[in-house]
Amino acid sequence: MKKYNFYAGPAILPQEVIQEASQGLLNFNNSGLSIIEISHRSKDFEAVLEEAKQHVKDLLQLDDNYEVLFLQGGASLAFCMIPYNLLNEGETAAYLETGVWAKGAIKEAKLFGNVNVVASSADKNFSYIPKNYTVPAESKYFHITTNNTIYGTELFNYPKASVPIVADMSSDIFSRPVDGKQFAIIYAGAQKNMGAAGTTMVAIRKDILGTVKRKIPTMLDYKVHIEKGSMNNTPCTFAIYVSNLTLRWLKKVGLEKIEQLNKAKADALYHEIENNPLFESVIAKEDRSRMNVTFVIKKKELEEEFINYTKGLGIVGIKGHRSTGGFRASLYNALTIDAVNVLVEGMREFAKKHG
Numbered sequence: 275m276k277k278y279n280f281y282a283g284p285a286i287l288p289q290e291v292i293q294e295a296s297q298g299l300l301n302f303n304n305s306g307l308s309i310i311e312i313s314h315r316s317k318d319f320e321a322v323l324e325e326a327k328q329h330v331k332d333l334l335q336l337d338d339n340y341e342v343l344f345l346q347g348g349a350s351l352a353f354c355m356i357p358y359n360l361l362n363e364g365e366t367a368a369y370l371e372t373g374v375w376a377k378g379a380i381k382e383a384k385l386f387g388n389v390n391v392v393a394s395s396a397d398k399n400f401s402y403i404p405k406n407y408t409v410p411a412e413s414k415y416f417h418i419t420t421n422n423t424i425y426g427t428e429l430f431n432y433p434k435a436s437v438p439i440v441a442d443m444s445s446d447i448f449s450r451p452v453d454g455k456q457f458a459i460i461y462a463g464a465q466k467n468m469g470a471a472g473t474t475m476v477a478i479r480k481d482i483l484g485t486v487k488r489k490i491p492t493m494l495d496y497k498v499h500i501e502k503g504s505m506n507n508t509p510c511t512f513a514i515y516v517s518n519l520t521l522r523w524l525k526k527v528g529l530e531k532i533e534q535l536n537k538a539k540a541d542a543l544y545h546e547i548e549n550n551p552l553f554e555s556v557i558a559k560e561d562r563s564r565m566n567v568t569f570v571i572k573k574k575e576l577e578e579e580f581i582n583y584t585k586g587l588g589i590v591g592i593k594g595h596r597s598t599g600g601f602r603a604s605l606y607n608a609l610t611i612d613a614v615n616v617l618v619e620g621m622r623e624f625a626k627k628h629g
């Protein structure tokens with residue numbers, strides 16, 4: 275039976291990407307070899323890496339002041355590498371605290387310098403995006419999380435600041451057109467909206483590096499990775515290959531179209547949550563994520579039963595994060611509107627039985 279995949283990450287990828295990737299696993303580019311058994315220094319793989327970098331630059335409208343890296347260690351290692359490479363002891367970095375991942379980034383930054391949490395939505399269990407705050411001009415940089423994967427909030431209006439802005443876009447990258455030039459660093463684990471788990475894309479404006487005094491271990495030094503073109507050691511070749519296929523697909527569809535589809539999917543599901551007597555959203559209306567739609571059931575005792583019911587419809591992955599409970603339907607780029615309609619229809623039927 276066909277499955278409707280709402281997992282938060284690793285997550286759904288376009289079917290044509292999975293088909294092509296399985297072909298590449300057997301016989302990559304008719305080379306008689308698998309993509310996972312060729313040298314990362316081979317011309318064939320280098321072409322994949324270069325193409326992927328160019329797609330990222332094009333999709334994020336970046337110029338030659340930026341370098342695109344494909345590293346390992348996940349977005350979680352970027353939490354540490356960013357302050358390691360940018361923040362001297364005694365200097366202060368500004369952070370916006372909007373959820374679990376933002377807190378993770380703050381925790382790491384505190385190991386290297388001072389952290390100024392300029393605003394937080396912890397007071398209302400991260401159910402909104404803080405808006406009226408100022409970022410002090412002496413901050414070394416300002417870190418934001420553009421989409422809060424676990425709570426289900428998203429920043430639709432990026433903040434302006436007089437200091438370099440660093441954005442964790444792990445869960446909403448390429449979900450709409452974005453002028454990446456307003457950020458000094460954009461990073462994203464591939465496994466949510468870009469490809470297979472194992473690589474992290476980092477787009478970095480080169481001029482922000484080189485101001486820290488401390489010694490940086492080779493593998494944590496962005497300058498090294500830039501000089502070596504993400505090839506200081508063996509990169510995660512398969513994950514980069516799958517990312518490249520997804521990036522190709524994104525370019526073919528176009529980010530304007532992707533945004534339209536993402537809006538239509540999110541609108542359909544939020545409309546049902548609003549109008550269905552059994553379900554509700556606890557997230558501030560204007561900040562509701564288009565990527566990770568969180569909702570709860572008013573009759574808590576029916577939570578498990580609803581999950582089991584949707585399983586029968588072929589729906590997987592809508593159980594909420596273990597820290598929040600409830601439900602979370604992730605509507606990443608590759609998810610079709612048909613899948614959302616199956617969920618919406620299921621919610622209606624379930625409410626008829628139990629309303």
Ligand SMILES: *Cc1c(COP(=O)(O)O)cnc(C)c1O
Nearest residue numbers: 348349350375423442444445463
């Ligand atoms: C999933 C996620 C992370 C963690 O990513 P890893 O690649 O598992 O380290 C960080 N930030 C956000 C916004 C995420 O959604």
